[in-house]
Amino acid sequence: MDSTLEEVAERAGVSRSTVSRVINAHPSVREATRARVEAAIQESGYRPHAVARSLATNRTHILGMVIPESVSRLFTDPYFPLMLRGATEACNSRGYQLILSLFTASVTPSVMHDRLARSGYLDGVVAANTSLDDGLIPRLLEDGIPFITVGRHPVDSVDYVDVDNVGGARMAIEHLLRLGHRRIGTITGPLSMTPAQDRLDGFRSVMVAHRLPLSERLVAEGDFTEAGGRAAMTRLLEEEPTAVFAASDSMAIGAIKAIRNANLRVPEDISVVGFDDVPSAVSIEPELTTVRQPIERLGQLAVEILISRIEGKGHDAVTTQRIVLPTELVVRKSCAEPPRRGGPRT
Amino acid sequence: MDSTLEEVAERAGVSRSTVSRVINAHPSVREATRARVEAAIQESGYRPHAVARSLATNRTHILGMVIPESVSRLFTDPYFPLMLRGATEACNSRGYQLILSLFTASVTPSVMHDRLARSGYLDGVVAANTSLDDGLIPRLLEDGIPFITVGRHPVDSVDYVDVDNVGGARMAIEHLLRLGHRRIGTITGPLSMTPAQDRLDGFRSVMVAHRLPLSERLVAEGDFTEAGGRAAMTRLLEEEPTAVFAASDSMAIGAIKAIRNANLRVPEDISVVGFDDVPSAVSIEPELTTVRQPIERLGQLAVEILISRIEGKGHDAVTTQRIVLPTELVVRKSCAEPPRRGGPRT
DNA sequence: ACCTCCGTTGGGAGCGCTCCCAAGCGTAGC
DNA sequence: GCTACGCTTGGGAGCGCTCCCAACGGAGGT
Numbered sequence: 001m002d003s004t005l006e007e008v009a010e011r012a013g014v015s016r017s018t019v020s021r022v023i024n025a026h027p028s029v030r031e032a033t034r035a036r037v038e039a040a041i042q043e044s045g046y047r048p049h050a051v052a053r054s055l056a057t058n059r060t061h062i063l064g065m066v067i068p069e070s071v072s073r074l075f076t077d078p079y080f081p082l083m084l085r086g087a088t089e090a091c092n093s094r095g096y097q098l099i100l101s102l103f104t105a106s107v108t109p110s111v112m113h114d115r116l117a118r119s120g121y122l123d124g125v126v127a128a129n130t131s132l133d134d135g136l137i138p139r140l141l142e143d144g145i146p147f148i149t150v151g152r153h154p155v156d157s158v159d160y161v162d163v164d165n166v167g168g169a170r171m172a173i174e175h176l177l178r179l180g181h182r183r184i185g186t187i188t189g190p191l192s193m194t195p196a197q198d199r200l201d202g203f204r205s206v207m208v209a210h211r212l213p214l215s216e217r218l219v220a221e222g223d224f225t226e227a228g229g230r231a232a233m234t235r236l237l238e239e240e241p242t243a244v245f246a247a248s249d250s251m252a253i254g255a256i257k258a259i260r261n262a263n264l265r266v267p268e269d270i271s272v273v274g275f276d277d278v279p280s281a282v283s284i285e286p287e288l289t290t291v292r293q294p295i296e297r298l299g300q301l302a303v304e305i306l307i308s309r310i311e312g313k314g315h316d317a318v319t320t321q322r323i324v325l326p327t328e329l330v331v332r333k334s335c336a337e338p339p340r341r342g343g344p345r346t
Numbered sequence: 347m348d349s350t351l352e353e354v355a356e357r358a359g360v361s362r363s364t365v366s367r368v369i370n371a372h373p374s375v376r377e378a379t380r381a382r383v384e385a386a387i388q389e390s391g392y393r394p395h396a397v398a399r400s401l402a403t404n405r406t407h408i409l410g411m412v413i414p415e416s417v418s419r420l421f422t423d424p425y426f427p428l429m430l431r432g433a434t435e436a437c438n439s440r441g442y443q444l445i446l447s448l449f450t451a452s453v454t455p456s457v458m459h460d461r462l463a464r465s466g467y468l469d470g471v472v473a474a475n476t477s478l479d480d481g482l483i484p485r486l487l488e489d490g491i492p493f494i495t496v497g498r499h500p501v502d503s504v505d506y507v508d509v510d511n512v513g514g515a516r517m518a519i520e521h522l523l524r525l526g527h528r529r530i531g532t533i534t535g536p537l538s539m540t541p542a543q544d545r546l547d548g549f550r551s552v553m554v555a556h557r558l559p560l561s562e563r564l565v566a567e568g569d570f571t572e573a574g575g576r577a578a579m580t581r582l583l584e585e586e587p588t589a590v591f592a593a594s595d596s597m598a599i600g601a602i603k604a605i606r607n608a609n610l611r612v613p614e615d616i617s618v619v620g621f622d623d624v625p626s627a628v629s630i631e632p633e634l635t636t637v638r639q640p641i642e643r644l645g646q647l648a649v650e651i652l653i654s655r656i657e658g659k660g661h662d663a664v665t666t667q668r669i670v671l672p673t674e675l676v677v678r679k680s681c682a683e684p685p686r687r688g689g690p691r692t
Numbered sequence: 693a694c695c696t697c698c699g700t701t702g703g704g705a706g707c708g709c710t711c712c713c714a715a716g717c718g719t720a721g722c
Numbered sequence: 723g724c725t726a727c728g729c730t731t732g733g734g735a736g737c738g739c740t741c742c743c744a745a746c747g748g749a750g751g752t
Contacts, residue, residue: 053709362738395739
C-alpha cells in the first residue's frame with residue numbers, strides 16, 4: 001500500500017529512475033520495460049507520494065482561494081459558492097487542488113497570509129473580491145507568488161478576471177429610463193470594493209448622459225447584504241425615488257422589504273433592479289429584474305488563467321491577463337412605469 | 347527570502363538542528379542561543395518550507411472536505427457555505443488548512459478519490475453528506491486515512507457528527523398536531539441520504555404514536571432543492587393535506603409556490619414547516635416555521651474531532667466519536683390551524 | 693580531584709521523488 | 723571491422739526539514 005518508487009523498481013527489476021520515467025510518461029522507455037513497470041505498479045498498488053514529489057519539483061499543484069474576512073460574511077449569498085464551484089471545476093479538470101482560505105475571526109490577516117503564501121504549499125493564489133484596503137495584494141506582489149484577483153484591481157501588473165460592472169449598471173438604469181423613470185436612487189456595495197465602485201459609476205454615467213439629477217442623497221451605501229439593503233432603502237425612501245438600482249440581489253430583496261414596510265408596492269410605486277441574478281431572484285415576489293453576471297465562469301477563468309501563468313505557457317507568463325466578461329439584463333417583474341404624479345401614491 | 351534552515355544557522359553561528367529546535371519550540375535551547383537564532387530568522391525573513399517539513403514528519407496539516415457530486419448541486423443552498431465556514435474556522439484556529447473537493451463532472455469519483463486520500467497530501471478527510479451508495483466511505487476505510495462524516499453513517503467504526511434529525515422532525519409534526527392538523531404530508535429528501543431518512547422516521551414515529559393515518563401517498567420524495575419541493579408538493583396536493591413538513595427550507599419554499607400556484611394560501615389553507623432555518627426562511631412570505639440545525643457548528647465540530655483523532659489525543663484515538671447536536675423548532679408564520687372542513691377551501 | 697549526569701549542541705541519516713550525467717549497447721555509416 | 727551516435731538505463735546528488743545519537747562542557751556529589 002505505502003510502497004515507494006524503489007520497491008516498485010525492485011519488483012520490476014529496473015531502477016528507481018525508470019519507474020519514475022514511466023510514471024511521468026517520459027518517452028525514452030522501451031515498450032517492454034514500460035509494460036513490466038506498469039505491471040509492478042499495479043501489483044503493489046503503488047501511488048506516488050505527492051509531498052515528496054513536491055519537494056523535488058517545487059510544485060504542489062495546490063492553489064489557494066483567499067476570501068477576506070469582510071467578505072466571508074456574505075457567505076450565505078450564493079455568490080461565493082458559485083464562484084467556488086467554477087474554480088473547483090477548473091481545478092479538477094487541470095489536476096489541481098484548491099485550498100480554501102477564509103479569513104476568520106480566530107486568525108489575523110498577517111498570520112493567514114504567512115500560512116498561505118509563504119508556507120510553500122501554494123503554487124498560486126486566487127484572491128477573490130478583496131477590498132482595496134486590506135493590503136493583501138501588495139503582500140502577494142512582494143512575495144512574488146503567482147496570483148490573480150477576481151474583480152479588477154488597479155495595480156498595473158495584476159492579472160484579473162472581472163465582469164462588466166459598469167455596463168451592467170448602465171443597462172439597468174437605461175431600462176429604468178426607458179420605462180419613464182427619472183428620479184432613480186441607487187444602493188451601492190461597500191465602496192472600498194471595485195465592483196461596488198464600478199456599478200455606481202455605471203449608474204452615474206447614464207444619469208449624467210441623460211442630464212438627470214444626480215443628488216448624492218439618491219445614493220445610499222450598503223454592504224451587499226439584505227439587511228444592509230433594507231437599511232439603505234429606508235434612508236432612500238425619504239427622497240421619494242420612483243425606482244432603485246441595488247448593486248446586489250440580496251440588497252434588492254432587502255430594499256423590497258423596506259418598501260413594503262413603508263406600505264408601498266413593488267413595482268407599482270417603486271421599481272427595483274438588482275444585480276447578480278442569484279437563484280433567489282426568482283424565488284421572491286415579484287420576481288426580480290436584475291443584471292446577470294457569469295459568476296461560476298468567473299471562478300473557472302480565474303483558475304485557468306492562474307494555472308497558465310504558473311505553468312508559464314507561452315506569452316501568458318509575461319503579459320498581464322485581464323478578462324472582462326459581459327453582463328446581461330434580465331427583465332422580470334420588479335419594474336414598471338413610474339406612478340403618475342399625484343396618483344395612487346399619496 | 348527563500349532562505350533555508352542551513353543559511354539561518356550559519357548566520358546565527360549555530361547548527362541546523364538548533365535552528366530547527368528554536369522553530370519548533372523545543373525546550374532544550376539556551377536562552378541566549380534562542381535569541382540569537384530568532385534574530386537571524388528575523389533578518390533573513392526565513393519561513394520554514396512546509397513541504398519539506400511534511401516530507402520529514404509525514405504530516406501536512408491539510409484536511410480534505412469532500413462533497414459528492416450529487417450534493418454539489420445544492421451549492422446554492424446556504425447549507426454548505428455555512429458548514430464550510432464552521433470547518434474553516436476550526437481549521438484556522440488549529441493551524442490546519444482545508445482542501446475543498448467537490449466531485450464535479452470533469453472527474454470520476456475514483457480519480458477524485460485517488461487524488462485525495464492516496465496522494466499523501468491529506469492528514470484527514472471530512473466527508474460531508476455522502477449518500478450511502480457512493481462508495482466513498484468503504485474506500486476511505488480501506489485506505490486507513492482518518493476521516494469523519496457529517497451526517498451519521500451506519501458503519502460501526504465511523505466517526506460522525508450529526509444533528510438530531512429525528513427529534514427535529516418530531517417537534518415539527520407535534521407542533522402541527524398541536525395546531526389541530528391530522529392530515530399531514532411530508533416532502534422528504536433523497537432517501538439515500540441518512541438525514542432524509544431520519545427526518546422521515548421522525549415524521550412517521552409521531553404519526554404512529556398518535557394513531558394517525560400514514561398513507562404512503564402523503565409521502566413525496568424530493569431532492570432538497572426548491573424545484574424538487576415544488577414538484578413534490580404538486581403531487582401531494584392531490585391528497586389534500588392540511589399541513590406539510592418539508593425536510594429542507596428550500597423544499598418548503600418550493601412547496602409554498604406550488605400551493606400558491608394551486609390558488610391556495612399559506613398558512614390559511616395549508617400549513618408548511620421546513621427544516622434547516624436558512625437565512626432565506628425569513629426572507630419569504632410568510633416567514634417560515636422551521637427546525638433549526640446548527641450547521642456551522644457541525645462543520646466546526648467535525649474538524650475538531652478529526653484533528654483530535656489525527657493527533658491521537660488520549661482515548662479519542664481509539665474510541666469511535668459520535669456527536670449528535672440538538673435541533674430546535676422555530677415558530678414563525680407559515681403554520682396555522684387547519685381550515686374548517688367545508689370552509690373557505692373549496 | 694575525579695566521576696557522573698544533565699543541559700546543549702552538532703551532524704548524519706533519512707523522508708520519497710526528480711533531474712542530470714554517464715554508461716551500456718546496438719546499429720548505421722564508411 | 724571500426725567509429726559514432728542515439729536510445730535506454732542506472733545511480734548520485736540533492737530538495738529542506740526532522741529526528742536520533744553522540745559529544746561536549748560545566749555543575750554537583752563523594
